[in-house]
Amino acid sequence: MITIQGKGVSTGVASGPLYFYQRAQGTLRRYEVADREAEWLRFKEAQAKAIEQLGVLAEKARAEAGDEAAMLFETHQMMCEDLDYEEAIEGFIKEQGLNAEAAVTDAGVIQAEAFAAMDDDYFKARSADVKDISGRIAGILMGVVQGGIDSDVPVILASDDLAPSETVQLDKSKILGFVTSGGSGSSHTAILARTMGIPAIIGVGEQLKSEYRGREVIVDGGTGTVVLDADEETRARLMKKRAEILKRQELLNQLKGQPNVSKDGQEIRVYCNIGNPEDVHAVLENDGGGIGLFRSEFLYLNCDDYPTEEYQFEAYKKVLSDMGGKEVVIRTLDIGADKMIEYFQLPHEENPALGNRALRICLNRPEIFRTQLRALYRASAYGRLSIMFPMVASVWEVREAKKMCEQVKKELTAEGIPFSDEVDVGIMIETPAAAVLSDRLAKEVDFFSIGTNDLTQYTLACDRQNNDLGRFFDAHHPAVLRLIKLVCDNAHKEGIWCGICGELGADLELTELFLSIGLDELSVSPRAVLPLRQKVRETQVRVVREKLLADLMSDQTHL
Template sequence: MYTIQGKGVSKGVADGPIYFYRRGGGEVVKTAVSDVEAEKKRFEDARQTAMQQLAELYDKAVAEVGEEGAALFEAHQMMLDDLDYIDGINDMIEGESINAEYAVSQIAEQFAEMFASMDDAYMQARAADVKDISTRVIGILSGVVAGGIDSDVPVILASDDLAPSETVQLDKSKILGFVTSGGSGNSHTAILARTMGIPAIIGIGDALTEGLEGKSAIIDGSTGEVAIDPDQITSQRLLKKQAEERALKALLDQLKGKENVTLDGRKVMVYCNIGSPDDVDPVLANDGGGIGLFRSEFLYLQNDDYPTEEQQFQAYKTVAERMGGKRVIIRTLDIGADKQADYFQLDKEENPAMGLRAIRICLTRPEVFKTQLRALYRASAYGKIAIMFPMITSVWEVQEIKRICDGVKAELRAEEIPFNENVELGIMIETPSAVMMSDRLAKEVDFFSVGTNDLTQYTLAVDRQGNNLDKFFDSHHPAVLRMLKMAAENAHKAGIWIGICGELGADVSLTETFLAIGIDELSVSPASVLPLRSAIRSIDTTKNSQKILDDLLSD
């Protein structure tokens, strides 16, 4: 037994085997084989496995987004069944005595070039499809599995770190917790762990080696401790802590159905952050009052091409209906910076956090923006949907957004497609310029929601993804809190409400400060709802608010 140390970023204790994330991609190496028939069978087995995976993805997509949104997976199955494609790979394996992975990659390139050279736009688009199905087959041949986890039991998932496009495709039912060698407290691995309500530890460094694969471990997401092959004393200590946490959760469960109201009667909206329709289950299980942030970009990250209007509509409609009339705030596309989708073909930027991202992409690619807005407005007929726009810096951006929204609404009226004429429009306050202009911005929208991760990043000039900058990334910094206060004052002067949808909203050490500042809504991970409710119900805002404000201004 020995212990390695990292930084805990999502509390909780988990015990289970360590499993390293299998990442696909990379160069396919050509190797000679002596048994071509065995190699052809290996290809056929992989092809059949891919067919089964695509069939399962099709069924899942039909349930979530409807048949039109699932059509891509059906088309991929048909391509995998194409005799020219199959024969081409088998002929190359047999004729050159080479490994199946290399044959698949070469035939994929040939087919992709053939499709790309055709005059028909539909056929040109198939070039990406044949590459995608071939990547899937190569991944299976190479031991890379769909969902990233090939295990019969749930595991503690280990990796260097995980990109947003990787986290969205994980088989979350098999994850007990996360451990990563790199990352930061604001990485998407950490955010996913907090959404799932499972422990996570980052920054373990070189001590996290693949030699730990399969070893029994217990991790403590509060302290950052990772016990490898724990002895009896360590197991008893950590499992006792796990039992205490479960008992506390059972106690907090008694708050379900209670109001988020302070001792002096002030009500606070407590909503949840989600990334997909699947995340509605923990929202309902934890008694969330609504959705304060639906990160719609994950619909884009899990696709190989732009998601269609119908696909998006079905996803938004599903969430709206399942929330039963509670407010569902959907953030428009926030691609860029650390969230990349290859088919956007964004230029490589030296400082992507300052570059073409979020609303800047939407305003420079209006056809992509309008497709999403049409889906959002259509879904508004099925629940209380509100739309939120990220990375706002100027009033003209909001006015342009509203002009585009008016055009989309006019189109839907002309097509006699039902939608809610009074959808709330809000903006994210996550840049210093948005704070400084919040008096004018508040007159243009129905609500503000503060993204504290980015606001802290831009205010303190600290990269939120920086592995070695955690001690400088201080979301409690007086400058950040003063900006929150300024935005709240200007929101209320204009008669609109203001919330926080960043990770900071779940920090109960700041809950009383947020209420003193004037925050009306807190949107947090589902697992944080009941602890936050408990904190709110213990606060009397008439007692300390003025002192908190005085201290904030005097720091």
């Protein structure tokens, strides 16, 4: 068994024979032509032919995938006629006497490099489009025939990276999944795979050897793993995963676009927890209603030094604009405890979970906090932002943090930098102190989000990291559940919303109770959204509420 690790860009598990994409290749020759004018005409003819071929592809794409897909090839048609591109080719042929195929190839490289040098991933990936059209024109000049898949059975398709025209020409019924040695998440292979709903793994590099041709492989687009000649155990595990994914897919088709409403009409918002901007894809794919917890730590963990305002701004802005106006709750820095970062140079603590962490660090080191708040408010102009402070234990902490927000807003106004006036500010309820004081805290903020992981650990005095606590660590402990009800009731008394962003939110055994308590929002990992939606839609809150709430307060349960 051989395991190859790449980057999964489209989820799913598939198994089948590995097939290497056959690319018809002519050898590019370069020489000086005698009749430059004739060579130029030869180019013009090939260009016209390419435009004609792309027109055919556009119609094929339109029939298969609609106008949007066809537009890609119409854009390619225009690229073929691009003025700068054509001017460069004309120069190579008429001034230097270069043969047309070499001239086209060189002009393509110039444009492709210009795109590749751009700082935005989307535009970077466009260099493949330029290479594609240049390859097409050069191919026509050299009399090359287009390649494809020559196999009777469906295959896992391996290649370096596929050009857009290659992807559209593929016989889709023959492809179970993609593995590419190069490529990016915005490449056409990745886009095609996601549209088709089949797994794709990119960037496996040299690990992909041509001697693997025809061998049986299993690809897992979720983890980015390619397994050759899997052993029994691995195969069984991956096939089980495949069955689960297919079941989810079915659920997705049934539940996507449906509201999270109980049978008797009670609605709850189901949002997602994410850890970095790329996760937005999974949020949208699973139909999350917003982001209830965006952990901003990744920005700090990915850097060797404090991330700059600009760097943070770009990341927040990306998430906000990608979410297209849906609410995004970004939690301010939450390091310390189990997440340590070198350059913060935090002194070693015996009890880090009870130490200098999260908001405490921010209030003690306002310069770090200020940078983050500035980046957040600047990004607020690009979507619907809410800011959330972690690890609150006292009212004064919230007031001090809010004061810093006001100060930052004042600064931005003075500098003429735009930001939204409608940024909500909320807190996480994860210390027993905050839960007990939630009546007071509710007067200070716009929302509560209960962090059940820490709330459980602090309430039960059970270390989250300690696996030996066994029966003493009860995730459904009535003390924690009662605190959740207390917090939610106190929020509603002040007219603010209350949600959960810890693991418990996705616990389907508790969904009925959460609806009965009247929580407004549950923020869960993207893949938990639809199962949760299903559970909500099956529940009759009126039928279960009285009993569940009575049980919560009775002295008969959970003894």
